[in-house]
Amino acid sequence: MTVLQIKWLLTALIGGAGCGLAGFLLISLNLPFMGVCLSHAALAGAVLAYFLGTPVLGTALVASLAVAALVGPIADKTRTHANTVMSILFSLTLGLAFLGIGLMQDRRSELLGLMWGNLLLVRWADIPPLALAWLLPLILLIVFAKETKAVLFDREIARASGIHAAAIYYAIIALCGFTVTVNLNIVGGLMLYSLLTNPAVAAMQVAQTYRTAVIGSMVLGALCAAGGLALSFGLNWPAGASIVLVSALVYAVSLVWRTCKGRDAVETNRSW
Amino acid sequence: MKAAVEMRELSVRHRRTVILDQVSLVLPQGAFLAVLGPNGAGKTTLLNVIPALTTPFSGYLKVLDAEVSRLSPFARGRLRRRIGYVPQLHSRGASVMPLCVREVVEMGRAGVRGAGRSLTLEDRQICDDAMRQVELDRIADRAFGVLSGGEQRKVHLARALAQQPDLLLLDEPAGHLDFRWQEAITQLVGRLWRTLGLTVIMVTHDPRHLPAGITHAAILSGGRLIRMGTLAEAMDAALLSELYGLPLRILETDGRYVVLPEALR
Numbered sequence: 060m061t062v063l064q065i066k067w068l069l070t071a072l073i074g075g076a077g078c079g080l081a082g083f084l085l086i087s088l089n090l091p092f093m094g095v096c097l098s099h100a101a102l103a104g105a106v107l108a109y110f111l112g113t114p115v116l117g118t119a120l121v122a123s124l125a126v127a128a129l130v131g132p133i134a135d136k137t138r139t140h141a142n143t144v145m146s147i148l149f150s151l152t153l154g155l156a157f158l159g160i161g162l163m164q165d166r167r168s169e170l171l172g173l174m175w176g177n178l179l180l181v182r183w184a185d186i187p188p189l190a191l192a193w194l195l196p197l198i199l200l201i202v203f204a205k206e207t208k209a210v211l212f213d214r215e216i217a218r219a220s221g222i223h224a225a226a227i228y229y230a231i232i233a234l235c236g237f238t239v240t241v242n243l244n245i246v247g248g249l250m251l252y253s254l255l256t257n258p259a260v261a262a263m264q265v266a267q268t269y270r271t272a273v274i275g276s277m278v279l280g281a282l283c284a285a286g287g288l289a290l291s292f293g294l295n296w297p298a299g300a301s302i303v304l305v306s307a308l309v310y311a312v313s314l315v316w317r318t319c320k321g322r323d324a325v326e327t328n329r330s331w
Numbered sequence: 332m333k334a335a336v337e338m339r340e341l342s343v344r345h346r347r348t349v350i351l352d353q354v355s356l357v358l359p360q361g362a363f364l365a366v367l368g369p370n371g372a373g374k375t376t377l378l379n380v381i382p383a384l385t386t387p388f389s390g391y392l393k394v395l396d397a398e399v400s401r402l403s404p405f406a407r408g409r410l411r412r413r414i415g416y417v418p419q420l421h422s423r424g425a426s427v428m429p430l431c432v433r434e435v436v437e438m439g440r441a442g443v444r445g446a447g448r449s450l451t452l453e454d455r456q457i458c459d460d461a462m463r464q465v466e467l468d469r470i471a472d473r474a475f476g477v478l479s480g481g482e483q484r485k486v487h488l489a490r491a492l493a494q495q496p497d498l499l500l501l502d503e504p505a506g507h508l509d510f511r512w513q514e515a516i517t518q519l520v521g522r523l524w525r526t527l528g529l530t531v532i533m534v535t536h537d538p539r540h541l542p543a544g545i546t547h548a549a550i551l552s553g554g555r556l557i558r559m560g561t562l563a564e565a566m567d568a569a570l571l572s573e574l575y576g577l578p579l580r581i582l583e584t585d586g587r588y589v590v591l592p593e594a595l596r
Contacts, residue, residue: 087427202447205444205450206447208430208441209438209442212428213426215418216416216418216487216490219416220412220416220438221408221410221443221494222441267429269428272428
């Protein structure tokens with residue numbers, strides 16, 4: 060294996076594990092659509108950064124956090140479901156991203172790279188932020204284990220039990236925004252959502268305990284990204300699309316596993 | 332006797348809508364208050380205002396010797412740790428997390444133990460005791476998600492008891508359950524109140540869900556406290572008929588009450 064291939068593999072494993080963990084957090088909060096909303100806001104922020112000449116990572120992060128911060132107040136003030144608000148913000152940020160790409164003809168290929176991602180263009184300097192985006196939510200889950208578990212289970216009940224649920228909740232959303240932002244140029248803004256959702260949902264289909272669901276989300280996320288990379292090498296396909304296909308396959312396998320397991324249980328009961 | 336909860340002219344508003352209107356009541360420690368009333372009367376808001384989950388617009392509120400309006404966010408957290416809260420569960424989305432009964436009950440100790448600190452052996456023993464009190468100890472390792480609605484209510488009762496609360500707030504604990512579970516939860520709530528010496532405030536639509544011997548009852552309508560007294564005083568057929576807009580009659584057996592439409596006579 061060449062040094063270049065080691066770099067790609069390392070990036071895929073760390074980025075995939077981080078996305079898997081972020082996906083687990085968002086799905087547990089019953090906010091699966093927040094992933095797509097954050098990723099498209101980050102995309103719009105990155106396009107804006109090219110337009111303004113500001114740092115791409117910082118601007119994308121600010122955009123995703125700003126959108127995440129807007130969801131709750133808009134939903135509360137207008138008495139609209141958070142998922143509805145997220146779908147509006149998602150379409151708005153996607154529209155803004157396309158507008159920016161359309162206006163900047165000279166940098167179109169660079170900007171389209173943000174949408175589709177390209178793991179093969181990753182630099183060694185991209186790996187520390189990726190590792191940080193994986194480790195920070197993991198540290199939160201370990202240090203504040205009982206608080207995060209309670210907030211992920213039911214935010215209102217956690218608050219009523221005397222836990223500072225809002226602080227934990229916003230920390231989770233901010234860290235997920237960071238994960239999404241640093242993974243933007245690898246998987247791409249359009250396809251990041253599948254890496255956030257599919258491994259985590261697959262892990263939850265299979266896992267019997269909270270701990271195995273957390274670990275499973277990270278492991279499957281890493282496997283999806285690395286598997287997608289291998290597929291990309293083997294078939295000379297785009298890396299982002301390959302990762303999406305592998306993650307969808309992993310989810311399908313988990314569904315089959317779950318269905319077979321359910322059927323076994325019914326048959327056992329019948330024979331009994 | 333010291334008051335567990337004291338409200339004076341407490342109002343809650345949402346924009347221009349008045350949810351609670353100048354409610355005043357005093358509940359002594361160790362009492363059981365049933366809060367009854369039609370839909371939209373403000374029952375759940377009354378319950379939510381006590382642990383400062385909802386902020387009042389005006390008025391005075393003292394809970395467990397703490398004047399709520401003067402509490403810092405951290406002090407509110409400390410107050411909530413002394414209050415066991417079981418919200419309406421049928422209206423909540425089911426969590427997708429794979430958790431067992433014990434893990435949900437242990438959430439009751441999460442706030443009490445403090446941020447970033449692991450649960451101790453003592454905490455786990457308290458949770459075991461709470462599960463024993465609601466007869467869940469045999470299914471402590473079963474997945475929460477596969478339990479029946481009645482069993483899930485018991486788990487949340489155990490979670491609230493694991494806080495070792497001074498005040499227990501229950502929002503429709505027997506609502507949306509089959510008859511057997513309604514009665515099981517009613518008997519359980521009555522037993523916990525009598526044996527643990529807790530102050531209990533329970534919101535319910537149906538007086539059948541109230542255990543015998545409770546000390547206080549309040550009737551709310553349109554955000555206003557219409558009547559506060561004993562359950563016998565609250566079970567006034569004329570008053571309830573007027574509130575619900577149909578003729579009602581009330582049956583009483585061994586301190587338990589049933590409200591029926593007059594047409595069924």
